[in-house]
Amino acid sequence: MDSFFDWLQNTGISVWIAESDSIWGFPFILFAHSLGMGLSAGSAFVVGLRLLGIGRPIPVSSFQMFFKIFWIGFVLNLASGTLLFVAHATSTGHVPMYYAKLLFILFGVLVSIPIRRFIDHDGDRSVPARIKVMAGVSVALWLAVITTGRLIAYVS
Numbered sequence: 001m002d003s004f005f006d007w008l009q010n011t012g013i014s015v016w017i018a019e020s021d022s023i024w025g026f027p028f029i030l031f032a033h034s035l036g037m038g039l040s041a042g043s044a045f046v047v048g049l050r051l052l053g054i055g056r057p058i059p060v061s062s063f064q065m066f067f068k069i070f071w072i073g074f075v076l077n078l079a080s081g082t083l084l085f086v087a088h089a090t091s092t093g094h095v096p097m098y099y100a101k102l103l104f105i106l107f108g109v110l111v112s113i114p115i116r117r118f119i120d121h122d123g124d125r126s127v128p129a130r131i132k133v134m135a136g137v138s139v140a141l142w143l144a145v146i147t148t149g150r151l152i153a154y155v156s
Helices: 002-009 012-019 026-051 060-087 096-122 129-151
Strands: none
Touching (some): 002 012, 002 060, 012 026, 026 060, 026 129
16 A cells, blocks of 8 residues: 555655645645535535524525535545645555544435435425434534544644
8 A cells, every 4th residue: 555655645746736836736725625625514514503403494495505515515625635635645544534534524425315315305394303313413423524634634
């Protein structure tokens, strides 16, 4: 695996991202990753908090649009996160916190499936306890994604 990480980190794009003084290198990619995080985790938070009862006067069915925003942010994060990883593959590739983050992302996306199904089909009826639990888990998972993402730089 070390040889793969070495090769990845020494590709032209990786070297440019890590070593360029251009604002379009590492700083812009980090900005794009932050923007994607705001869109994806922010959307998940808004939907989750509404399902937990915050903002009751707003119909749950009106939150369908947040899933489109979520996926726009997710794709932006996938692209920018991949670029951030390749720029530091030899160090990040050995950090267990990075893999924890990826697992939290996977679980966060999986939990969103039944939540989306509820909002799409039953969003105008009362929120069942099962969906409230999933909404709480979703909020916790996206907090874990953000936290583990920040810790990658500090924990090895």
